[in-house]
Amino acid sequence: MMSSQVRDDTGVRTSLDRDLLNEIEKNFKGRTYLDEWVRRKLSTDWAWISPAFSGLVESAVADVVVFPRNVKEVIWLLRFADSHGIPIIPRGGGTGNNVGGVLPIRGGILLDMRLMNNVGDIDGSTVKVEAGCRFGTLMQRVRSRGMDLRVYPTSYPLATVGGFVAGGSRGIGSYEYGLIWDNVDSVKLVTPSGEVVVLQTEEADVVTHSMGTVGVVVEVGLRLRPLSEHVLAEGSLYELSSVADLVDRFIEERVEFWHLMVRNSGYSRLTDDFMGSSSLRDGWKVIAAYPSGRGLVDVFRRGVERFGGRISHMGVMDRASMDRVLSGVFGLPQTPYIIRHIKSRDPRKHLLYLVLYHHHNRVWEVVEGVSEIEVGEPLIEVNLFWIRGAPYAHFGLFVEGDIEKLEELRKRFAGIGYKFDLHSYQISDRLGELFPEKLRAMRDFKRKVDPNDVMNPGKLGV
Numbered sequence: 381m382m383s384s385q386v387r388d389d390t391g392v393r394t395s396l397d398r399d400l401l402n403e404i405e406k407n408f409k410g411r412t413y414l415d416e417w418v419r420r421k422l423s424t425d426w427a428w429i430s431p432a433f434s435g436l437v438e439s440a441v442a443d444v445v446v447f448p449r450n451v452k453e454v455i456w457l458l459r460f461a462d463s464h465g466i467p468i469i470p471r472g473g474g475t476g477n478n479v480g481g482v483l484p485i486r487g488g489i490l491l492d493m494r495l496m497n498n499v500g501d502i503d504g505s506t507v508k509v510e511a512g513c514r515f516g517t518l519m520q521r522v523r524s525r526g527m528d529l530r531v532y533p534t535s536y537p538l539a540t541v542g543g544f545v546a547g548g549s550r551g552i553g554s555y556e557y558g559l560i561w562d563n564v565d566s567v568k569l570v571t572p573s574g575e576v577v578v579l580q581t582e583e584a585d586v587v588t589h590s591m592g593t594v595g596v597v598v599e600v601g602l603r604l605r606p607l608s609e610h611v612l613a614e615g616s617l618y619e620l621s622s623v624a625d626l627v628d629r630f631i632e633e634r635v636e637f638w639h640l641m642v643r644n645s646g647y648s649r650l651t652d653d654f655m656g657s658s659s660l661r662d663g664w665k666v667i668a669a670y671p672s673g674r675g676l677v678d679v680f681r682r683g684v685e686r687f688g689g690r691i692s693h694m695g696v697m698d699r700a701s702m703d704r705v706l707s708g709v710f711g712l713p714q715t716p717y718i719i720r721h722i723k724s725r726d727p728r729k730h731l732l733y734l735v736l737y738h739h740h741n742r743v744w745e746v747v748e749g750v751s752e753i754e755v756g757e758p759l760i761e762v763n764l765f766w767i768r769g770a771p772y773a774h775f776g777l778f779v780e781g782d783i784e785k786l787e788e789l790r791k792r793f794a795g796i797g798y799k800f801d802l803h804s805y806q807i808s809d810r811l812g813e814l815f816p817e818k819l820r821a822m823r824d825f826k827r828k829v830d831p832n833d834v835m836n837p838g839k840l841g842v
């Protein structure tokens with residue numbers, strides 16, 4: 381049982397009994413961390429992006445951090461934690477779009493998965509990879525073998541496979557391939573009883589976006605596509621209504637892009653260096669990426685020109701630059717500077733991020749709505765993607781603001797589209813409206829495999 385607080389050798393408080401800590405240290409020699417700065421650093425993710433988490437980021441600190449090296453060690457640790465009622469919080473790169481996902485709100489053991497990072501052989505069009513492998517590494521490995529990832533997260537240099545599968549949803553490539561959930565061939569999961577379960581395709585739905593609340597993902601089978609040269613096409617348009625008409629037409633005609641997105645001028649100025657182009661002052665950019673063999677140059681050009689725009693970039697782009705352009709705020713070197721700049725002027729301010737999901741043709745009302753509120757210079761990005769045969773839009777808004785601004789934005793957009801609340805660590809606040817059945821199945825699964833609620837407790841109410 382968790383017991384009275386003790387001091388470890390460094391004098392730092394943890395809530396775990398010394399005997400329990402000794403046992404953990406014995407099993408993870410040289411890979412157990414009690415130092416307060418390590419525990420603090422790894423006990424958070426991008427939660428600091430949200431003013432709603434300000435207090436928690438300070439107070440929610442794991443009692444101990446452990447780095448497992450193999451499945452056997454994960455099994456031992458989960459059995460140990462389950463039998464003593466100690467919370468377990470799995471962690472990958474700490475860049476989860478489910479911000480707050482790794483906050484140990486009830487303390488416990490933080491399980492950093494990054495030493496489990498082996499990439500297996502490619503079998504047909506699937507690769508088996510350990511959960512702690514970073515997407516940047518995986519991408520290089522599969523590309524060197526003539527294959528490519530279908531969908532990957534915008535923070536691919538740091539994000540891990542386990543973190544994106546257990547915490548992500550849509551990513552780069554989701555216009556063609558949908559959510560990461562639909563590109564998972566198998567998931568190997570260790571449950572708190574120490575059982576190793578392998579879930580195939582749709583069975584894995586109870587694990588994807590479960591934020592580590594049902595078990596620890598140790599290995600994922602990811603579906604791949606053949607490696608090919610890609611074209612990046614960019615059209616510049618002045619009117620939002622023209623952008624909406626153009627995008628709707630591309631969707632209706634099912635033009636075979638791999639990725640399709642829209643950015644306002646504030647956002648697209650950030651990627652001008654990579655594009656070698658310049659952004660219209662108050663205009664919009666429609667950006668598409670696709671394998672060059674698909675011959676969509678004329679389709680894209682005709683579409684843009686028909687709605688009064690001009691082509692601002694069109695051509696084969698090297699993959700590293702393309703990855704950077706598409707990843708935007710989470711992959712750009714400028715982001716830390718933007719955040720530092722905001723904080724240096726007013727420490728209470730954040731780079732607030734608001735996300736909504738929509739049926740694709742409703743998103744434009746929301747984009748228009750932004751101009752009705754006082755938000756300084758907003759960065760707006762709309763990503764188009766398909767979920768199991770239906771087109772959706774992911775509306776992302778970045779603005780400078782504090783907790784009052786966040787509340788104002790929440791009120792303004794309440795009830796429009798589907799809530800995907802980045803400022804809550806409850807899974808239901810992200811999945812509840814658009815994926816109620818998935819949420820129900822996840823809760824049923826949790827009740828079965830984690831009756832003592834040791835896996836990332838407090839994040840999935842059952």
Ligand SMILES: Cc1cc2nc3c(=O)[nH]c(=O)nc-3n(C[C@H](O)[C@H](O)[C@H](O)COP(=O)(O)OP(=O)(O)OC[C@H]3O[C@@H](n4cnc5c(N)ncnc54)[C@H](O)[C@@H]3O)c2cc1C
Pocket residue numbers: 425426429469470471472473474475476477478479480481482493511512532533534535536538539540541542543544545546547548549550551552590591592593595596597598710733774802836
């Ligand atoms: C605000 C924000 C918005 C974003 N939006 C997008 C977007 O729209 N599209 C996009 O492509 N990318 C987006 N990203 C990036 C992307 O979502 C993340 O990089 C990725 O999902 C998480 O990877 P990670 O390894 O850093 O996960 P972490 O942050 O480490 O973990 C994510 C969650 O999964 C759990 N977890 C981690 N590893 C495991 C495991 N092995 N087993 C079980 N549970 C585990 C954690 O407990 C946590 O709850 C966004 C990032 C941020 C910060």
